[in-house]
């Protein structure tokens with residue numbers, strides 16, 4: 441049995457692609473200055489690099505990042521190839537064409553992985569439209585990933601319609617994943633955001649695991665997710681529109 445671990449996180453540092461709040465690093469101790477060791481201090485936004493948005497991002501009082509269940513963050517996932525989308529918005533029809541089924545975790549690979557994500561300044565990108573977001577809710581998706589700074593399209597920057605559908609439905613949004621080397625298909629996902637207490641988001645080292653050795657763990661992961669679903673609801677359920685459900689079976 442073998443596995444391959446694909447790191448789909450992006451490097452974090454000054455000069456990276458960012459909404460404008462660039463990371464700043466200072467050395468508080470350094471060997472070069474005669475200190476015993478090197479110790480750095482970082483000033484970064486919670487939406488820096490590969491990061492997870494918790495429902496509290498767009499729901500006042502919604503679940504914060506440290507309360508997103510780890511059983512949601514680790515488990516089977518499907519990568520959908522949306523590189524055929526030419527405009528700036530993938531639609532519900534596009535998601536279906538790419539093979540959206542009923543997986544609880546879905547990663548959307550667009551041409552961003554080859555274009556906009558590789559720039560260091562913001563440039564035109566592909567997001568999803570409100571209809572696609574509604575379909576994700578309807579299909580029971582609980583975590584959705586996109587290969588750019590935001591899952592909203594450029595037009596969505598006024599009003600954030602997609603975040604305003606996904607967050608109240610309790611769906612976690614993983615942003616800034618690099619899917620350029622990842623083919624469509626099934627993987628195990630592990631995305632582990634730092635437990636910043638009360639934060640609406642946090643940076644998350646994120647990997648996809650493939651290979652025949654990856655699958656024996658799946659039934660146990662499904663069980664963990666199912667028992668969680670019975671005992672707790674994921675986040676964001678403050679909204680009366682939100683479907684009442686927990687972590688779906690992996």
Ligand SMILES: [Zn+2]
Nearest residue numbers: 487493615641
């Ligand atoms: Zn974000």
